[in-house]
Amino acid sequence: MKIAIIGGGLAGLTAAAYLSDSQDTSGTVFERSPQLGGRAFTYEKSGFTLNYGAHAVYGIDRHTLQQMEQELGLLFQSKQVDKRKVMYAKHGHLTPAPLDFINIMKTDVLTAMEKVRFVAEIAAVIGNLHQLKRYRTLGEYLDQSGASADVKELWAHLVCSNFFITPEDARKVSGEVIADYYHNLFLSQKPVNYILGSWATITDQLVGKINGNKQWDIAVKEAVESIAMENGKFILRTKTREAVEFDRVILAMPVQQVCKLLESSPWAQALNPYKENTCTEVLVYDVGFSKVVARPFHYISDMDNKVFISDVSATDHTIVPEGGQLLQGIAYLNDEFGDEEQKKQYLESKTLQMEALFDTYYPDWREHTAVKRVSKKAMVSSVKNIHTNKLLPNKLTGLPFLFCGDGCEGKGELAERAFSSGRAAARMLLAEKAETKALVH
Numbered sequence: 490m491k492i493a494i495i496g497g498g499l500a501g502l503t504a505a506a507y508l509s510d511s512q513d514t515s516g517t518v519f520e521r522s523p524q525l526g527g528r529a530f531t532y533e534k535s536g537f538t539l540n541y542g543a544h545a546v547y548g549i550d551r552h553t554l555q556q557m558e559q560e561l562g563l564l565f566q567s568k569q570v571d572k573r574k575v576m577y578a579k580h581g582h583l584t585p586a587p588l589d590f591i592n593i594m595k596t597d598v599l600t601a602m603e604k605v606r607f608v609a610e611i612a613a614v615i616g617n618l619h620q621l622k623r624y625r626t627l628g629e630y631l632d633q634s635g636a637s638a639d640v641k642e643l644w645a646h647l648v649c650s651n652f653f654i655t656p657e658d659a660r661k662v663s664g665e666v667i668a669d670y671y672h673n674l675f676l677s678q679k680p681v682n683y684i685l686g687s688w689a690t691i692t693d694q695l696v697g698k699i700n701g702n703k704q705w706d707i708a709v710k711e712a713v714e715s716i717a718m719e720n721g722k723f724i725l726r727t728k729t730r731e732a733v734e735f736d737r738v739i740l741a742m743p744v745q746q747v748c749k750l751l752e753s754s755p756w757a758q759a760l761n762p763y764k765e766n767t768c769t770e771v772l773v774y775d776v777g778f779s780k781v782v783a784r785p786f787h788y789i790s791d792m793d794n795k796v797f798i799s800d801v802s803a804t805d806h807t808i809v810p811e812g813g814q815l816l817q818g819i820a821y822l823n824d825e826f827g828d829e830e831q832k833k834q835y836l837e838s839k840t841l842q843m844e845a846l847f848d849t850y851y852p853d854w855r856e857h858t859a860v861k862r863v864s865k866k867a868m869v870s871s872v873k874n875i876h877t878n879k880l881l882p883n884k885l886t887g888l889p890f891l892f893c894g895d896g897c898e899g900k901g902e903l904a905e906r907a908f909s910s911g912r913a914a915a916r917m918l919l920a921e922k923a924e925t926k927a928l929v930h
């Protein structure tokens with residue numbers, strides 16, 4: 490079976506690593522950029538390891554990466570963010586983020602009675618008994634919950650942080666999605682971990698596995714420009730290859746890019762329900778300091794402006810030069826604007842809020858900055874997981890392809906959905922191959 494995988498991000502590399510583990514497959518991973526990793530791409534600048542995305546893993550002990558570690562023999566280390574150093578800033582006041590029982594007792598974002606209610610809510614989520622899962626959205630649940638304004642704000646803020654969205658969008662996330670997500674996260678012993686050395690630690694090993702099978706190759710700087718079907722075979726065209734034939738194709742890229750690639754093909758119509766999906770974008774503000782600016786916290790989340798700063802190198806010390814420090818600021822963004830000018834002004838105001846947060850908590854940050862990287866609209870999740878959007882299944886009726894990526898159905902959110910859907914797509918093809926073999930024998 491000769492397989493084409495279009496997209497060399499986390500999803501495509503995961504699918505290819507599983508498939509190339511089986512000796513009787515062959516194939517090619519096509520990636521249009523000069524580098525692999527997609528939105529999990531990592532690069533070096535003046536000794537700092539900068540990530541296009543971030544490499545926090547939520548609930549690593551219950552994460553798809555655990556299965557991949559065993560099944561693919563991956564070797565990586567991770568380190569947990571120190572929960573005692575995670576703070577919320579509310580009206581200029583710093584208080585522990587209520588991430589576990591100890592922090593809930595210490596935090597000022599809830600009163601004593603609200604703490605009792607919130608702990609009861611956590612217990613209900615863990616026990617799979619929480620009413621939230623029966624509600625169409627978090628907003629509808631909160632409106633009918635009878636909870637105090639602080640408890641409502643806390644729920645919305647948690648969803649903002651884990652789904653990288655604004656409070657308005659947090660209210661649109663399905664109750665079932667949230668209940669499932671926090672059931673998993675609250676049961677985790679390791680809620681937030683960083684993979685030491687960034688996503689490159691994982692992607693390099695996936696690439697190593699693919700390259701270990703001589704029947705597989707990876708073609709970078711080679712965008713697939715069209716796909717056609719002739720006599721039951723897929724014919725792919727790229728700038729440098731006129732026509733390459735494959736038995737199966739996995740599309741491992743955001744649904745917006747899938748729609749573009751297939752727009753003038755006979756399959757375009759089947760994608761109509763997914764065409765209007767919106768994505769999640771954030772503003773990213775990375776600053777690398779030449780020397781450590783010690784602070785009694787590693788993460789500050791500004792509850793008023795929905796902007797946060799992570800001291801990434803406090804957890805992953807491998808990503809800075811000797812004595813350096815790397816902070817990553819992120820602002821969740823609205824996506825509804827009257828026109829481009831309004832959008833531009835909004836992004837400028839978010840940048841100022843971000844810089845103001847640095848000014849407040851790292852007053853001399855401008856002097857210490859050795860490296861800076863600002864991205865004003867980085868796509869975190871290709872399909873925002875709100876109830877009006879539709880995640881793409883691995884297999885879609887009427888289409889001969891398989892799909893994977895963070896906009897596909899799968900376990901978890903963000904990168905976990907890229908990994909889990911990449912693994913699922915590969916396993917579907919491997920099962921199909923095993924079935925065909927059994928029929929032949």
Ligand SMILES: Cc1cc2nc3c(=O)[nH]c(=O)nc-3n(C[C@H](O)[C@H](O)[C@H](O)COP(=O)(O)OP(=O)(O)OC[C@H]3O[C@@H](n4cnc5c(N)ncnc54)[C@H](O)[C@@H]3O)c2cc1C
Nearest residue numbers: 496498499500521527528542543545712713894895903904
């Ligand atoms: C700022 C930011 C912070 C983030 N933080 C976290 C975090 O802390 N934790 C977490 O779990 N996740 C996080 N994420 C999300 C995570 O990075 C993504 O979910 C994941 O990288 C998506 O992988 P993917 O393979 O689905 O898609 P992509 O990375 O988009 O890969 C798709 C690939 O397909 C290629 N491609 C597209 N069209 C073609 C074509 N026609 N031919 C060939 N190649 C093509 C693209 O170039 C791309 O490389 C973050 C992302 C961002 C941007």
